[in-house]
Structures are given as structure tokens and as C-alpha cells.
Amino acid sequence: MVMTQYGIKYAVHIITAHFGNLVAKVCETLLRRGPLTLRLLIRFTELTSSQVNNSLLILIQHNCVQAFTAVTEGEFGDAPKADTQYLALFSNVLHRMRFSKFLAIASEKLRKDKDCEELLEGLLQNGRLSMEQMVERAQSSKHAGNRPIPDIVHDSLFKLLNAHFVERCPAPEPSLSPKVEEQPPPKKRGAKAAKISEVPETLEQRVVESARPMEVLRFSMGDTNTEAEKSEHYSQISGQKRKHDDLEMVQDSGDADSVILWRANFDEFIRCLRHKACIEHVRSQFDDGVVNVLSAILEATRSSEKIVKTEITVPLSLDNIYEEVMKNEVGRSMTLDRVEASLSSLGCPGMDDYQINLRKIIEQAQIDEVESIVLKRYGRDAYRMFRFLSKTGGLVETEKISDSSFVDKNEAPKILYRLWKDEYLYMEKVALTVPRHSLCLLWRVDRYNLWEHVLDEMYHASLNLQLRQAYEMEENKELLSLPPDNRNEPLMKRFDRLKKVRGLLQSSLLKLDDALMLFHDF
Structure with missing residues (x-):
């Protein structure tokens, strides 16, 4: 989804509240103008070089800006030119308002492990920390106990990495080739363009992907002395057993003297919140049995989804699903037939393997949310007409909308016009010559724009x-x-x-x- 005008204003307000006006001015310039070099950033913000540099350091430290090298081909036989540009990460700015939700997720998954919670809170507050900085922070807040502070921090970090709540920081300045950086031509927005999943990958997504470490290192402690003890940890990260030689080769390729920086993994927290939203939507539609089956499938496929973000869960057999369902008290009262019926309610075809389409659940939740807004703002008649148009999908004339939604024919045009004026409906005028010259109004819900x-x-x-x-x-x-x-x-x-x-x-x-x-x- 693209950035909107109020989206930019909201993001700038968040940065202003957290870091002040100077940092917010640099961030706003990047959000409005896109990636810029340092020279252009100084020019557009009209700030001094020192002010811009300090602001960028703060934004990079807190994962709100990513630097990258844009390689452009030279003209008239010149060598390729590489410029360092800075890109504001709009999504990461918004995530700053969700830190309390992230901490609640980690607390639930890690069974209220206070040491892990304190370490994660420090990373959320400070953006990026090295192991030494995490130990120093823990020493200033903890009383001396039976265990050394470095061991507590080390074990807590390992648990957070194993849960994918913490990751290594991305590359400081990845390189984008001209082919990758080139923007695709804009497409016309029509009825078929309503699916958000069809929107081409943004520059922000490409830069983030190119900067992200490979999976074998992304959630690796990097301790060669304890690699044998953590082989199971690596198998969970990759979804399969990694060859020990491959791991050593990747580790040896890095700079041994460089300091590893860690940060909170926003992707994992958003994935957890996405699953929670799917479960809550299903809960509003079906009984506890269907909810329990969906929760069991999401938990069983959790390790696979960490690596490959898919809209459809990985295939599971009925026996595997039933085994996962039986792990909680509600599931123990469910029969195999009831599990199958719940899978059918979730739209799973009756085959050997079952998959859940999470994209469809989210899309239906989006429709319900918009319908709820229409109901509260415009009343029940508008809600019925909007819902009819949303299900129909195509252009429908006023009289048919009125008849199908049981709304008075005199009131229907007024309500439809109000929805159109507030940009909730798309209207098209069609001139009719038979049987007499007249103007016909056709209406539909344009989901992409709406x-x-x-x-x-x-x-x-x-x-x-x-x-x-x-x-x-x-x-x-x-x-x-x-x-x-x-x-x-x-x-x-x-x-x-x-x-x-x-x-x-x-x-x-x-x-x-x-x-x-x-x-x-x-």
C-alpha cells in the first residue's frame, strides 16, 4: 500500500515526538521526495551538513532510514557511478507506535521471561545494540545474583533469536544495480487491480531485502564454540538441516573484527499480529472449534513461515492437524469428524493435505472493517446498499440497487450520492437513447482506491x-x-x-x- 498524505503527516508526527523537529524535517524530506543523496538532502532541508548527518545517524540507529548504494551506468563510455542514497522506511516509523504490542507478544510466547523482556525492551528503545552494550545496560539495571550478567544476556538473546524476535542488523549500505532500481511503468487502476497482492514490489521492499543478512546468519549468535550445541537452533531457522561446512564458510567470509549489532525483528511481530487478526476474524464468524483448528494449523506451520512468507500455509495432513489440535483442552474434546468439518468451514478442500488461505481471511476482514465504517457513519440503509455493491463487484444501476437492498427509491440516490461524494463509491454516467434520451447512473465499489x-x-x-x-x-x-x-x-x-x-x-x-x-x- 502506498504512502498517503496523512500517512506521511502521521509518520512525521511520530518522529517529531520521539526525536525532535530537526530529525523529523530530514525524515519528512525523505518520505516526500524519496531516496536522496546527502548533498540533495542538505539542499532540500536547508540544514547544515552536521545537522543532517546527526539526524541520519539517529534515524539509521532506530531503523527508520536505510542507506544503499545506487549504481548507475556511465555516459559516453565512462565507468559506472555509485552514489550513496538514503531511504526512509515508512513501515518502521509506524512500528514505533506498536512497541507495547511487540512486548506483549514476546511475553506470551516466552512465558513471561523477564530477562528476555528487558533485553527486547532495550532493543526497541535504543534501536540497535551490540552484545557489550546489552551487557552494560543489564548491569546498570540488575542486581548481582547467582549467575553472571553476561551469561544471562547471552541466554536471553539466544531465546529471542530462536523465537525470531531479534535479528542481526542489515548491511549498512547494500548495492542496487540499475536493473533492480528501475521502476516498473505504472498500471491503470481498474476492477482487476483491486487486489493489493498484485501491487508491484516497492523500492523500500527491494532495499530492505537486499540489506537483510542471509538466513543462516540472520538469527545466528556467531559463537563458534557453541555451534555444536545450537545445531537444532539452525535447523529451526532454515527449516532444514544446514551443512556445517556451509555455515563455517559463511562465517569465515565476514570480518572477524567487526561488531555484531542486534535489533528487534519487526517482520516476526507483524506476522504474529497478522495471525492474531486472522484468528479474531474467524472467531467472529465461527465457533471455538474452527478457531482452535486454525490456531493449531498456524502454530504447526510457524517455523516454516518464518523463512518463506506465504499467503497460504504449508500443506498439512489431517493426522498432523488433529495431533496439533489435541494439544490443548478445547481440542481434546474434538472428534476427527469435527476437525474435518472445521477445515471445510475454513475453505480447505477435502484432499490429502490441507492449506489455509490467509489472504482471503484478511481480505474478508478488510471488507468487514469498511462495512462497519459505512454502517456507523451513514446508517443501515447505506450499509445494505454498500454491502450489495461490494458482493456484486460490477457496475449496477440505481434502481436495481434500491430493489436488491430494500431501500426506498427516493432515498437511494441521495445515499449513493453521499457515498460517492465521500469517495466510498465509484460512479459512471451512461447516456441512453432508447426508449428516450436519458442519463443512467451506474455504481460500484472500487476496492483498490477505496x-x-x-x-x-x-x-x-x-x-x-x-x-x-x-x-x-x-x-x-x-x-x-x-x-x-x-x-x-x-x-x-x-x-x-x-x-x-x-x-x-x-x-x-x-x-x-x-x-x-x-x-x-x-
């Missing part, structure tokens, strides 16, 4: 919630600075009111972000 419009509205709403929260905190900063003992009854009422407003704003922002991820991240 999804982009809805996403922009969500960015706008998120920005407004953030601004309101900042306003409330600024207005009551004197109240917050007072010790609790110095607050009289009127001040306590103000404090309680601020606490409720802040909680409501934060809760609304988290729920809105869940809907936002449906359209941008999933």
Missing part, C-alpha cells in the same frame, strides 16, 4: 488522537508535576479526569492501529 482512501482516513484519525493526547498533556503539565500530597479535591478531580481521557485516547489509538495494520501491514 482501501487507500480508508487507510488515509485512519492515518488522519490516528494523527488527531495523537495531537489530542499531546494537547491534554501540555495543558495539564503543571498538574502532573505536583506531588500527590499537594493535590486538593478540585485538583484530584482534574487529575482523575485527565487519567480517564488519556486512557480512552490510548485505547482508541490501539484499536485504530489494529484496523490500520489490516490495510497497510497485512
Whole structure:
């Protein structure tokens, strides 16, 4: 999904709140103009070289900017020219608002391991850390115990790597050839272009992919003394047994003196949130048995999906699915026939191997989210007409929409016009000459453009919630600075009111972000 105007404003607000105006100005310039060289960045921002350099260092440290080398062919027989450019990572900027969700996921998966949680929190707060920096941070916050701090950090990092919640930092400056960097020609948006999965890969995705370490190193501790002990760890990473010689060859090819930097793996957290969204959507449609079967399949295919991101889960036999289902209390009460019926409800064909189409579940969740917005904003009549058009897919005339959705023929054109005016419907005028000269209005739901419009509205709403929260905190900063003992009854009422407003704003922002991820991240 492309960046929208309010999406850029929202991202700039996040950077401003976290790092200040100077860093935000550099980030905004990159978001609006695309990848730029240092010289052009200084020119467009009108900042000094030192200010731009420092801002870039902060943004790179916190994984919001990726440098890369763009190689262009020389003219008139000249040698190829390589320029270092800087690209803002829009998705990573938005992820900064999801750190609490990431920590909650890690806490649940790692069974509330406090050492792992503290290490992950440090990486989220600081962006990138070396092993030495992680040990120093742990020593400043932990009391001396029975185990040495370096051992605790080492074991915690190993657990996080094994769960793929932490990864090695990408290459500082990958190289993109002219062929890779070349943008494909834009395609016309039509009914067939509605599927988001058909959108060509963006420059951001290509740069991130080229900078990412190969899988054998991405989740590797890099300790040659303990490689034998961690062979099972590598087999989980790759999905198959790696040859020991290949691993040693890859490790020897790196610089032994270089310091390994670690960061949180946003891809894994988004994958977990995506699975959670699929489960919650299925829960709203079916019973607990279907939910339990879907959860079992996602858990059984988790290690395979870590390496290859697919829209369809890897094939599993019915026996393997049933074995996974039986691992929890709800599943033990399910018969094999009920598991098969649940698979049928999930749209799995009755074959030897079963696969779940996660893309279809997400697409249906997106449709339900938009229909919910139409229902709340425009009423039940508009909801019925919009839902009819969404299911029909093609162009439909006003009278047929009115009859099919049981809406008064006098009210239907007004509602349709309002939806069209707010960019929720596409309208096409057709001139008719038989039996008399007249103008016919045809309507349809253009999902590609509508999804982009809805996403922009969500960015706008998120920005407004953030601004309101900042306003409330600024207005009551004197109240917050007072010790609790110095607050009289009127001040306590103000404090309680601020606490409720802040909680409501934060809760609304988290729920809105869940809907936002449906359209941008999933």
C-alpha cells in the first residue's frame, strides 16, 4: 500500500515526538521526495551538513532510514557511478507506535521471561545494540545474583533469536544495480487491480531485502564454540538441516573484527499480529472449534513461515492437524469428524493435505472493517446498499440497487450520492437513447482506491488522537508535576479526569492501529 498524505503527516508526527523537529524535517524530506543523496538532502532541508548527518545517524540507529548504494551506468563510455542514497522506511516509523504490542507478544510466547523482556525492551528503545552494550545496560539495571550478567544476556538473546524476535542488523549500505532500481511503468487502476497482492514490489521492499543478512546468519549468535550445541537452533531457522561446512564458510567470509549489532525483528511481530487478526476474524464468524483448528494449523506451520512468507500455509495432513489440535483442552474434546468439518468451514478442500488461505481471511476482514465504517457513519440503509455493491463487484444501476437492498427509491440516490461524494463509491454516467434520451447512473465499489482512501482516513484519525493526547498533556503539565500530597479535591478531580481521557485516547489509538495494520501491514 502506498504512502498517503496523512500517512506521511502521521509518520512525521511520530518522529517529531520521539526525536525532535530537526530529525523529523530530514525524515519528512525523505518520505516526500524519496531516496536522496546527502548533498540533495542538505539542499532540500536547508540544514547544515552536521545537522543532517546527526539526524541520519539517529534515524539509521532506530531503523527508520536505510542507506544503499545506487549504481548507475556511465555516459559516453565512462565507468559506472555509485552514489550513496538514503531511504526512509515508512513501515518502521509506524512500528514505533506498536512497541507495547511487540512486548506483549514476546511475553506470551516466552512465558513471561523477564530477562528476555528487558533485553527486547532495550532493543526497541535504543534501536540497535551490540552484545557489550546489552551487557552494560543489564548491569546498570540488575542486581548481582547467582549467575553472571553476561551469561544471562547471552541466554536471553539466544531465546529471542530462536523465537525470531531479534535479528542481526542489515548491511549498512547494500548495492542496487540499475536493473533492480528501475521502476516498473505504472498500471491503470481498474476492477482487476483491486487486489493489493498484485501491487508491484516497492523500492523500500527491494532495499530492505537486499540489506537483510542471509538466513543462516540472520538469527545466528556467531559463537563458534557453541555451534555444536545450537545445531537444532539452525535447523529451526532454515527449516532444514544446514551443512556445517556451509555455515563455517559463511562465517569465515565476514570480518572477524567487526561488531555484531542486534535489533528487534519487526517482520516476526507483524506476522504474529497478522495471525492474531486472522484468528479474531474467524472467531467472529465461527465457533471455538474452527478457531482452535486454525490456531493449531498456524502454530504447526510457524517455523516454516518464518523463512518463506506465504499467503497460504504449508500443506498439512489431517493426522498432523488433529495431533496439533489435541494439544490443548478445547481440542481434546474434538472428534476427527469435527476437525474435518472445521477445515471445510475454513475453505480447505477435502484432499490429502490441507492449506489455509490467509489472504482471503484478511481480505474478508478488510471488507468487514469498511462495512462497519459505512454502517456507523451513514446508517443501515447505506450499509445494505454498500454491502450489495461490494458482493456484486460490477457496475449496477440505481434502481436495481434500491430493489436488491430494500431501500426506498427516493432515498437511494441521495445515499449513493453521499457515498460517492465521500469517495466510498465509484460512479459512471451512461447516456441512453432508447426508449428516450436519458442519463443512467451506474455504481460500484472500487476496492483498490477505496482501501487507500480508508487507510488515509485512519492515518488522519490516528494523527488527531495523537495531537489530542499531546494537547491534554501540555495543558495539564503543571498538574502532573505536583506531588500527590499537594493535590486538593478540585485538583484530584482534574487529575482523575485527565487519567480517564488519556486512557480512552490510548485505547482508541490501539484499536485504530489494529484496523490500520489490516490495510497497510497485512
